Amino acid sequence: MTGGKYPEMAGKRILLGVTGGIGAYKAAELVRAFVKEGAHVDVAMTRAASRFITPMTLETLSRNPVAMDMFTPASAGTISHIELAQAADIFLVAPATANYLGKAAAGIADDLLTTISLVVRCPIVLAPAMNSKMWSHPAVGVNTDILRSRGVSFVLPEEGELACGQEGPGRLAGLDRIMESVARNLSRGDLQGLGIIVTAGPTREPLDPVRFITNRSTGKMGYAIAEAAARRGARVHLVSGPVELEAPRGAAITRVGTAREMLGEVQKTIDGADWLIMAAAVADFAPAHYSCTKIPKEGKKVLAVEFSPNPDILLEVLPEKGEKLFVGFAAQTGDPVPEGKKKMARKGLDLMVANDVSREGIGFGSDDNEATLLDPSGREEKMPTMPKTLMADRILDRALELWREKRASAGKKDPEE
């Protein structure tokens, strides 16, 4: 199954404008990345850009003709430049030079790209790149402000060594930041206004200052949910156990160690949240006694450790649930559905994601997962093996459906409906 990091790009038409700066060569990487995500990419470039990267390179990578000339009529089977602009789901200009920003702010249309800029009605994302002196010039600042006031999004340049040898801000933003911004602008924004707590990763239960008990969770599933929810407009608070992953963009993160610390953080913030999504693999037991000094191995044939149960986070916060939506995961070995149903009922959940963690390639640590969505009405939705990034959106889609039903039956309406 194909599936990239940004499900919102699949099947979308991305119109990429390329202007004449040294960062233009990075347009090739961008086109490749968009195509890999399943997007249809059209490229419109300026004559100056074609001195930094050839149209043929972008044509080959995008598998579509590159538009450069205003007066070349569309060939048979292709659409006109105006139609191209109208059909776009998103318009990205990367790199956007100071010259382009000035013309776009002033509404000048003296070449194909600037003309297209006046025709598009989809979200616009600009990734400026230029010499740092130019970037800090007040005229560029004013033009940027004008465009921002019209709803244009910016992926600001980064600091570093520039092609001209100088140091400072002006380098085209990295691929990840540009992709993230395009995804965010393409996303439906359907979780706008919602506060969501997501827990992720394992917990670590210490035995002595050097040893702890933990499990195989890597946080990939929970982080994918946090990132997708933030991209869709939610205020996300990620409560993360110890993992190796970078904090997802757009989410506030609190790092915790033990199950009790995770519980403390959830209890502290649950009041301001609408949803709680418990993807974390919380240790059910912790060593009953903590040794302040390292337990010596000398003289021991067997080391017996006593465990006591950890609090169950979902059960602890259940009394504060009110109208909130609670989503849990059931990690089972074998068919996860029967146990998933029991856990859903016992923990008062609105949605349960039941996954089998005994199979290779899904569950703990893998990039993919396979799961069944269960809800108290008895509905079962099997999700086949797919990337966790894609599954994250499927879980959020279903949660949103249930949230709307819940709100409707309580006679409430959300602003975005």
Ligand code: PMT
């Ligand atoms: O992190 P990855 O490597 O990507 O792997 C993903 C995953 C397998 C960890 C994830 O998909 C998953 O299944 N997470 C839940 C794991 C788990 O603890 O399941 P459980 O069946 O033991 O618990 C049921 C629910 O109760 C879970 O939502 C859990 O977060 C919650 N729980 C469990 C114990 C506890 N003390 N308090 C809880 O709130």
